[in-house]
Amino acid sequence: MTDIEIQQAQPEDVEVLRKTAIAAKSYWNYPDYLIQQWSQTPIITPDSLHNDIVYAARIGSLIIGWYRLLVRLPAVVLEDLWVLPDYIGKGIGRKLFEHAIEQAQLSGADHLELDADPNAAPFYMxxxxxPVGERISEWGRAIPHMVYDLRIQKTTSDR
Ligand SMILES: CC(C)(COP(=O)(O)OP(=O)(O)OC[C@H]1O[C@@H](n2cnc3c(N)ncnc32)[C@H](O)[C@@H]1OP(=O)(O)O)[C@@H](O)C(=O)NCCC(=O)NCCS
Structure with a gap:
């Protein structure tokens, strides 16, 4: 896909980022009550834009995905990565992930870690x-805890 720009998210984007995350999570057909419960949580706040590394992928003025990194040296935590359902499977997740890796490397961390939605684990692989273990999610289920070594020089496109 062309004409995609990845830019730092701005405070006025917060509500759209929230809605994008909810739409993306719903892609996996979880029960409505779980999505509803989760929708009641802040998901992303203006403070987070100040404290964390938050970038959005846009086509023109439309936000089609975003990610958030928490810097917790020597780790960086990929706390969020969401693509709008209409754009899933079109290379946007890869673009955002590779952008996040560059940002994580700039932060001086030696590894990136994340707790993966089980449906997204093959993407992260x-x-x-x-995978280096499991964590118990807010929904009480075991989910993969995964690590990416930032000290390797190869990019994710080296296969
Ligand atoms: C997970 C998610 C971010 C991936 O983004 P995406 O735009 O669909 O992924 P891409 O199209 O960029 O795929 C990148 C690569 O991963 C592979 N891939 C993606 N999903 C895959 C899957 N479920 N199984 C196997 N491979 C997968 C693609 O084939 C592609 O491979 P290639 O680049 O070598 O051809 C996106 O599907 C999403 O937002 N899902 C719903 C919300 C979610 O689960 N977010 C993660 C929370 S931890």
Whole structure:
């Protein structure tokens, strides 16, 4: 896809980022009550834009995906990565992930970690992440805890 720009998210984007995350999570057909419960949480706040690394992918003025990194040296945590359902499977997740890796490397971290939605784990494996254990999610289920080594020089497009 062309004409995609990845730019730092702005405070006025917060509501759209929230809606994008809810739409993306719903892609996996979870029960409505779980999505509803989660929708009641802040998901992303203006403070987070100040404290964390938050970038959005846009086509023109339309936000089609976004990610958030929490810098917790020596780690960086990929706390969010969401693509709008209409754009899933078109390379946007890869673009955002590779952008996040560059930002994580700039932060001085030696590894990136994340707790993966089980449906997204194959995507993260494809991006070069490795499962190193499990965590219990807010929904009480075991989900993969994954790591990406930032010290390797290869990019995720080296296969
Ligand atoms: C997970 C998510 C971010 C991936 O983004 P995406 O735009 O669909 O992924 P891409 O199209 O960029 O795929 C990148 C690569 O991963 C592979 N991939 C993506 N999803 C895959 C899957 N479920 N199984 C196997 N491979 C997968 C693609 O084939 C592609 O490979 P290639 O670039 O070598 O051809 C997106 O599907 C999404 O937002 N899902 C719903 C919300 C979610 O689960 N977010 C993650 C929370 S932890």
């Amino acid at each position: 494809r991006m070069g992440c490795h």
